[in-house]
Amino acid sequence: MKTFEEMWEDLKPYLSCEKGLDEGYYDGKYTRYFARYCKHIVGVDISPEFYEKAKENLKDLDNVELKIMDAANVDYSDKYFDVVLCTSFHEFDLSGKDEFKMDLELKTRILNEMARLSDTIVFAEIDPDNLSAELYKVFNPIEQHDVRTRKSNELIDKVLKKKGYKLLLCDKAVDKIPYKSKEEFKEDMLSWWAEVHVPENEEEKQQMLDKIENILESRKFLTNLCFDDVFRYTVYKKSN
Ligand SMILES: C[S@@+](CC[C@H](N)C(=O)[O-])C[C@H]1O[C@@H](n2cnc3c(N)ncnc32)[C@H](O)[C@@H]1O
Structure with a gap:
């Protein structure tokens, strides 16, 4: 399998352009990669909280313009952008996490909006076989992240x-994410889905950590002190 750096090298020809749109920037981690290649990036995210977070994290970059905006209704003219980038954006249920329903109508509207905005659309999303699908179930057993990602x-x-x-x-x-110790690794896993569920007491926390440990060890991640975050990436292009 390719390394994360090789993935960005593969995507470089499509991301190297004048005007790019980053959809769902969250904390800006991958916006920073995009900013290596694109001259001017507009980032849109629906969350004011993530806007503040990304603004702080990306304050050293002068080619990123962050906005709080709904990806289903982006206030730019037709084909304004040379490329639209989505990282771990589309596989999520964009309508909310309480029921984990697949709102295909909303996803279709967002895709149509992307197509209105650019002829080149790049996705770098969690692979359906990523171990995070198993880990997510520790926080909400009804979530079938792999199934929703495939759909x-x-x-x-x-x-x-x-x-x-x-x-x-x-x-x-x-994307190989290294950890210094098993404890740091497991605590970080608890924080990844803290938005979904935070343990209510020490007993529940220990139970969750035990489950997390078993899942991580099923692929020797704890032994290696490294989370292998597997991405599936695609490029769609329309030529006129
Ligand atoms: C799982 S995060 C992915 C973040 C980031 N791109 C990454 O790879 O780390 C999904 C992001 O999409 C944002 N989001 C969800 N629905 C949205 C919408 N309709 N319009 C814009 N952003 C949305 C969320 O606020 C969140 O920051």
Whole structure:
């Protein structure tokens, strides 16, 4: 499998442009990668809290303009952007996490909006086989992240191909996230899904940590002190 740096090298020809749109920037981690290649990035995220977070994290970059904006209704003219980048954005249920329903209508509206804004659309999303799907269940047992990710990928492919886009690239890469100790690793896993559920007491916390430990060790992540965050990345392009 490709390394994370190789993934960005593969995407570089599509991300190297004048005007790019980053959808759902969260804390700006991947906006920073995008900013290596694109001259001017507009980032949109619906959350005011993440706006503040990303603003702080990216304050040293002068080619990123962050906005609080709904990806279903982006206030820019048709084909304004050379490229739209989505990292770990589309596979999530964009309508909210309480029921984990698949709002295909909302996802379709967002895809149509992307197609209105650019002829090149890049996705770097959690792979359906990423271990995070198992870990997510510790926080909410009804979540089937792998199933929703697969459905989301099918929808992206169907909607964009119907609109005349071609799939130019489809590959997988691993972002290796290192940890200094098992304790730091497990505590970080608790924080990844703190938005979904925080343990109510010490007993529940220990139970969750035990489950997390078993899941991580199923792929020797704890032994290696490294989380292999596997991405599936795709490039869709429409030529006129
Ligand atoms: C899982 S995070 C992904 C973040 C980031 N791109 C990454 O790879 O780390 C999904 C992000 O999408 C944002 N989001 C959800 N619905 C949105 C919408 N309709 N319009 C814009 N942003 C949205 C959330 O606030 C969140 O920051």
